[in-house]
Amino acid sequence: DVKVTQSSRYLVKRTGEKVFLECVQDMDHENMFWYRQDPGLGLRLIYFSYDVKMKEKGDIPEGYSVSREKKERFSLILESASTNQTSMYLCASSLRTSGGDTQYFGPGTRLTVL
Protein backbone atom coordinates (compact mmCIF):
# COMPACT_ATOMS: atom_id res chain seq x y z
CA ASP A 1 0.00 0.00 0.00
CA VAL A 2 1.12 3.51 -0.76
CA LYS A 3 1.82 5.45 2.36
CA VAL A 4 2.00 9.21 2.51
CA THR A 5 2.63 10.71 5.90
CA GLN A 6 2.53 14.28 7.10
CA SER A 7 4.44 15.55 10.08
CA SER A 8 1.52 16.95 12.04
CA ARG A 9 -2.24 16.44 12.06
CA TYR A 10 -2.91 19.72 13.83
CA LEU A 11 -0.76 22.82 14.07
CA VAL A 12 -1.35 26.23 15.63
CA LYS A 13 0.97 29.10 14.73
CA ARG A 14 1.04 32.84 15.16
CA THR A 15 0.95 35.45 12.44
CA GLY A 16 4.41 36.10 11.07
CA GLU A 17 5.90 32.77 12.12
CA LYS A 18 7.76 30.61 9.62
CA VAL A 19 5.97 27.30 9.26
CA PHE A 20 7.27 24.02 7.85
CA LEU A 21 4.94 21.26 6.78
CA GLU A 22 6.64 17.98 5.99
CA CYS A 23 5.45 15.18 3.76
CA VAL A 24 7.07 11.79 3.25
CA GLN A 25 6.07 8.99 0.88
CA ASP A 26 7.45 5.48 0.91
CA MET A 27 6.60 4.28 -2.60
CA ASP A 28 9.43 5.84 -4.59
CA HIS A 29 7.02 8.15 -6.39
CA GLU A 30 8.53 10.78 -8.64
CA ASN A 31 5.75 13.34 -8.27
CA MET A 32 4.69 15.10 -5.12
CA PHE A 33 2.07 17.78 -4.57
CA TRP A 34 0.82 20.22 -1.98
CA TYR A 35 -2.84 21.27 -1.89
CA ARG A 36 -4.93 23.28 0.47
CA GLN A 37 -8.59 22.58 1.05
CA ASP A 38 -11.07 25.16 2.25
CA PRO A 39 -14.86 24.98 2.66
CA GLY A 40 -16.59 26.17 -0.46
CA LEU A 41 -13.35 26.39 -2.42
CA GLY A 42 -12.39 22.76 -2.64
CA LEU A 43 -8.87 21.50 -3.19
CA ARG A 44 -6.41 23.91 -4.74
CA LEU A 45 -2.91 23.11 -5.93
CA ILE A 46 -0.13 25.14 -4.32
CA TYR A 47 3.07 23.59 -5.67
CA PHE A 48 4.22 20.33 -7.15
CA SER A 49 7.51 18.62 -7.88
CA TYR A 50 8.34 15.99 -10.46
CA ASP A 51 11.89 15.31 -9.34
CA VAL A 52 14.40 16.06 -6.64
CA LYS A 53 15.22 19.77 -6.49
CA MET A 54 12.52 20.52 -9.09
CA LYS A 55 9.42 22.52 -8.31
CA GLU A 56 6.54 24.01 -10.23
CA LYS A 57 3.95 26.55 -9.17
CA GLY A 58 0.37 25.45 -8.94
CA ASP A 59 -2.69 27.65 -8.90
CA ILE A 60 -2.08 29.49 -5.63
CA PRO A 61 1.67 29.64 -4.86
CA GLU A 62 1.69 33.12 -3.32
CA GLY A 63 2.92 33.11 0.26
CA TYR A 64 4.36 29.60 -0.01
CA SER A 65 7.59 27.97 -1.02
CA VAL A 66 8.66 24.33 -1.24
CA SER A 67 11.73 22.19 -0.92
CA ARG A 68 12.51 18.77 -2.33
CA GLU A 69 15.98 17.68 -1.35
CA LYS A 70 15.19 13.97 -1.31
CA LYS A 71 12.86 11.98 -3.49
CA GLU A 72 10.68 10.81 -0.63
CA ARG A 73 10.27 14.18 1.09
CA PHE A 74 8.47 17.34 0.02
CA SER A 75 8.25 20.29 2.35
CA LEU A 76 5.86 23.22 2.24
CA ILE A 77 7.08 26.44 3.80
CA LEU A 78 5.03 29.41 4.87
CA GLU A 79 7.64 32.15 5.07
CA SER A 80 5.49 34.43 7.21
CA ALA A 81 2.22 32.84 8.20
CA SER A 82 -0.94 34.88 7.87
CA THR A 83 -4.47 34.23 9.09
CA ASN A 84 -5.71 33.61 5.54
CA GLN A 85 -3.40 30.61 5.41
CA THR A 86 -5.50 28.84 8.02
CA SER A 87 -6.55 25.73 6.15
CA MET A 88 -6.27 21.98 5.72
CA TYR A 89 -3.05 21.16 3.87
CA LEU A 90 -2.88 17.93 1.95
CA CYS A 91 0.19 16.33 0.46
CA ALA A 92 -0.05 13.81 -2.37
CA SER A 93 2.29 11.69 -4.44
CA SER A 94 2.07 9.78 -7.69
CA LEU A 95 4.11 7.73 -10.09
CA ARG A 96 5.19 9.42 -13.24
CA THR A 97 3.48 7.35 -15.90
CA SER A 98 2.11 8.12 -19.29
CA GLY A 99 -1.13 6.39 -18.53
CA GLY A 100 -2.33 8.81 -15.94
CA ASP A 101 -1.30 10.08 -12.59
CA THR A 102 -3.35 8.64 -9.78
CA GLN A 103 -2.49 10.59 -6.69
CA TYR A 104 -2.40 9.27 -3.16
CA PHE A 105 -2.96 11.63 -0.29
CA GLY A 106 -1.56 11.98 3.17
CA PRO A 107 -3.90 12.45 6.15
CA GLY A 108 -3.63 16.23 6.06
CA THR A 109 -2.41 18.92 8.42
CA ARG A 110 -5.00 21.28 9.82
CA LEU A 111 -3.16 24.56 10.29
CA THR A 112 -4.57 27.41 12.32
CA VAL A 113 -2.81 30.78 12.18
CA LEU A 114 -3.76 33.12 15.01
Next chain:
Amino acid sequence: RKEVEQDPGPFNVPEGATVAFNCTYSNSASQSFFWYRQDCRKEPKLLMSVYSSGNEDGRFTAQLNRASQYISLLIRDSKLSDSATYLCAVSPGGGADGLTFGKGTHLIIQP
Protein backbone atom coordinates in the same frame (compact mmCIF):
# COMPACT_ATOMS: atom_id res chain seq x y z
CA ARG B 1 -6.18 26.43 -14.89
CA LYS B 2 -9.47 25.26 -16.30
CA GLU B 3 -12.53 24.53 -14.25
CA VAL B 4 -14.12 21.34 -13.01
CA GLU B 5 -17.74 21.68 -11.90
CA GLN B 6 -19.87 19.50 -9.66
CA ASP B 7 -23.30 19.83 -8.11
CA PRO B 8 -22.49 20.24 -4.40
CA GLY B 9 -25.73 18.55 -3.28
CA PRO B 10 -26.44 17.26 -0.76
CA PHE B 11 -28.03 14.30 -2.43
CA ASN B 12 -30.28 12.58 0.11
CA VAL B 13 -30.88 9.03 -1.07
CA PRO B 14 -32.61 6.09 0.63
CA GLU B 15 -30.54 3.02 1.30
CA GLY B 16 -30.69 0.58 -1.58
CA ALA B 17 -31.40 3.21 -4.20
CA THR B 18 -29.30 4.03 -7.23
CA VAL B 19 -27.73 7.45 -7.41
CA ALA B 20 -25.76 9.15 -10.14
CA PHE B 21 -23.93 12.41 -10.39
CA ASN B 22 -21.92 14.16 -13.03
CA CYS B 23 -18.86 16.32 -13.22
CA THR B 24 -18.14 18.66 -16.12
CA TYR B 25 -14.70 19.86 -17.15
CA SER B 26 -13.75 22.74 -19.38
CA ASN B 27 -10.33 21.69 -20.66
CA SER B 28 -11.00 19.66 -23.78
CA ALA B 29 -7.38 18.47 -23.78
CA SER B 30 -7.79 16.67 -20.45
CA GLN B 31 -6.55 13.12 -20.55
CA SER B 32 -6.94 11.60 -17.11
CA PHE B 33 -10.05 11.45 -14.97
CA PHE B 34 -10.70 10.17 -11.49
CA TRP B 35 -13.32 9.88 -8.80
CA TYR B 36 -12.18 10.30 -5.22
CA ARG B 37 -14.15 9.77 -2.05
CA GLN B 38 -13.61 11.98 0.97
CA ASP B 39 -15.04 11.30 4.39
CA CYS B 40 -15.55 14.11 6.86
CA ARG B 41 -12.20 15.49 8.08
CA LYS B 42 -10.26 12.83 6.20
CA GLU B 43 -8.09 12.88 3.12
CA PRO B 44 -9.45 12.09 -0.35
CA LYS B 45 -9.05 8.46 -1.33
CA LEU B 46 -9.09 7.18 -4.86
CA LEU B 47 -12.38 5.50 -5.67
CA MET B 48 -11.73 4.75 -9.31
CA SER B 49 -10.06 5.97 -12.42
CA VAL B 50 -12.33 6.74 -15.36
CA TYR B 51 -11.44 5.18 -18.68
CA SER B 52 -12.70 6.10 -22.11
CA SER B 53 -14.59 2.83 -22.38
CA GLY B 54 -16.17 3.25 -18.96
CA ASN B 55 -15.41 1.02 -16.05
CA GLU B 56 -17.16 -0.77 -13.27
CA ASP B 57 -16.04 -1.79 -9.82
CA GLY B 58 -18.69 -3.66 -7.91
CA ARG B 59 -21.59 -1.30 -7.30
CA PHE B 60 -19.76 1.66 -8.82
CA THR B 61 -19.72 2.56 -12.50
CA ALA B 62 -17.82 5.46 -14.02
CA GLN B 63 -18.33 6.85 -17.49
CA LEU B 64 -16.53 9.41 -19.59
CA ASN B 65 -18.23 11.49 -22.26
CA ARG B 66 -15.55 13.38 -24.13
CA ALA B 67 -17.93 15.00 -26.60
CA SER B 68 -19.90 16.67 -23.84
CA GLN B 69 -16.91 16.92 -21.50
CA TYR B 70 -18.28 15.23 -18.44
CA ILE B 71 -17.67 12.20 -16.30
CA SER B 72 -20.28 10.41 -14.28
CA LEU B 73 -20.44 8.15 -11.27
CA LEU B 74 -23.26 5.69 -10.68
CA ILE B 75 -23.71 3.93 -7.37
CA ARG B 76 -26.11 1.00 -7.28
CA ASP B 77 -27.70 -0.54 -4.20
CA SER B 78 -26.41 2.30 -2.05
CA LYS B 79 -25.21 1.56 1.47
CA LEU B 80 -25.13 3.77 4.53
CA SER B 81 -21.33 3.61 4.31
CA ASP B 82 -21.46 5.30 0.89
CA SER B 83 -22.27 8.57 2.63
CA ALA B 84 -19.34 10.85 1.82
CA THR B 85 -18.26 13.63 -0.47
CA TYR B 86 -17.33 12.53 -3.96
CA LEU B 87 -14.70 14.56 -5.75
CA CYS B 88 -14.00 14.37 -9.41
CA ALA B 89 -10.50 15.16 -10.58
CA VAL B 90 -9.14 15.94 -14.00
CA SER B 91 -5.59 16.12 -15.23
CA PRO B 92 -3.92 17.11 -18.48
CA GLY B 93 -2.25 13.74 -17.97
CA GLY B 94 1.02 12.27 -19.08
CA GLY B 95 3.16 13.68 -16.35
CA ALA B 96 3.39 15.60 -13.19
CA ASP B 97 0.70 18.23 -13.47
CA GLY B 98 -1.46 18.34 -10.42
CA LEU B 99 -5.08 17.36 -10.57
CA THR B 100 -7.82 19.93 -10.80
CA PHE B 101 -10.58 18.94 -8.42
CA GLY B 102 -14.23 19.72 -8.39
CA LYS B 103 -15.59 21.01 -5.11
CA GLY B 104 -17.31 17.73 -4.49
CA THR B 105 -20.81 16.30 -4.29
CA HIS B 106 -22.08 15.50 -0.82
CA LEU B 107 -24.01 12.24 -0.67
CA ILE B 108 -26.12 11.18 2.30
CA ILE B 109 -27.58 7.70 2.34
CA GLN B 110 -30.59 7.51 4.63
CA PRO B 111 -31.80 4.34 6.37
